Amino acid sequence: MLTGGSIDIWFKDALSAGDKTILDGDATGPAGGLIAAHDNSPTPNEIQDVNIANEPKVGIAGSTNVVLTKPSQNKFGRIYLFSCDFTKKETFYVNSSGTLDSFQADGIQQTFDLTYGSGNGSAIIDLSHGKISEEELVTTSSGTSYIPIVKINGAVQNEREAFETTGGHYTIDYIAGKLNFIAIPPSGNTVTIEYHVSGPTHGPCILAGPPAGKKWILNAAEMQFSKDIDMTDSLLQNVIVDVPIFDGSGNYLFTAYDQKAAQDAVYKTIGSFLDYTYGSYPVVPALGGSIRGTTQDTIILRWEYLSSMELPSSLNARMKVWTKHNRAFKGERATVTVYGVETDE
Structure with missing residues (x-):
């Protein structure tokens, strides 16, 4: 009820016979009554999930393999970062x-x-x-x-x-x-x-960042270890940036390239991964045959960042993951997959 620019809403503690007829069984009404005519199925979302299988894929030159999917229904492009295999030189x-x-x-x-x-x-x-x-x-x-x-x-x-x-x-x-x-x-x-x-001094490394004018927002990562993994070296992670340097008056002096944005995150043992992970998926058994398959069971550990990791192209920001002494791991398989989105900076 509208009264002097305000709205009053009245609730009935009981329905009259006429009310019930309208709601439940008015044969002359829509589909036999309002309740009977109501469709309880969920209302479709305005923006549906994107089927990434049919989206274009784009490689990023000179960096760890990246798959960018480009949904047309929002401003973000999904990012999948696939690493090298840390066991295969x-x-x-x-x-x-x-x-x-x-x-x-x-x-x-x-x-x-x-x-x-x-x-x-x-x-x-x-x-x-x-x-x-x-x-x-x-x-x-x-x-x-x-x-x-x-x-x-x-x-x-x-x-x-x-x-x-x-x-x-x-x-x-x-x-x-x-x-x-x-x-x-x-x-x-x-x-x-x-x-x-x-070469002899080249170890496994992830090094990747967004193209010019873009920003990556990374929010999760997974690591896939074969059950026979032998961790032969410490794993380090950081964000690398180029930092412009100015004098006290705000005049540009030079750019300090390839600077670490923070202290290295260091994983010295498998226990370090277990301590940091949010959990693991069920073990994936060996499968796929002797030619194209795996011979070892695989353990998948998952990280979800408490706050998203943002990599702006204006700072030439890149995610870097590497082994301290450039050693390869031993075993059948060890890879990293990072998930996120790309947007305009």
Whole structure:
């Protein structure tokens, strides 16, 4: 009831027969009465959850593999940050270096020893055999691929597809550093291979930040350990930024690059991860077969940040995770996945 600009709401302690007829059983009303006509199903949300399976994926050049999904129904893009495998040196592409080997074929030699390999503590970067998620999106800082380029007399050759037993012109032993041709190159031909190397001092590392004009807001992370994991080194985490320096009058002097935003978070043992984690998922048993599967059970630990970690591109802010002495872990698998959103800064 509206009275002098105010609203009075009156509640009845009992309903009359006429009220009940209107609400419950008025056959002449909508669908036999208001109550009978009411649909109890939830009202659809104005903004529905986004099906990320059909959203575009974008790689970030020169950083840890990132999948950006771009929902059209809000201003945020979802971020999935996939790390290298901390147990596989051939996936340590951050800080790896490019090189070129050249050979003269003699018509006899089928396998060529590359300059770098396990014999000198190195490994060839391998981003084509499913050792890390979304590996096809990873590029160098100049936007080129880490996948080796093999040529015979300048003609590009094709690597045999991952897990296949036929096809292609060659295979590579990425750990030992060997190039093997399916058919022996003819005598006198020049064989070249461009590839990237994870050297003796290169350890596992996550290093990633938003593109110009954007900001990442990270809110959760998960770590996947195979049950046979052997933690051989301390794991460190920090945010790296570029800090502009000004004098007392506000005049720009210089920029201090690659500064740590805080004290390193240090995980010295598996116990450190267990102390910090919010919990774990049920153990994932070995599955998938001997070729494309896992041979060990997998434990997944989850972190949810109490306050979101913000990385603004204006400071060239990057998340960094690395091992203190650049050692690889031992075991079948150890990876990190970070979740968040991207928005305009």
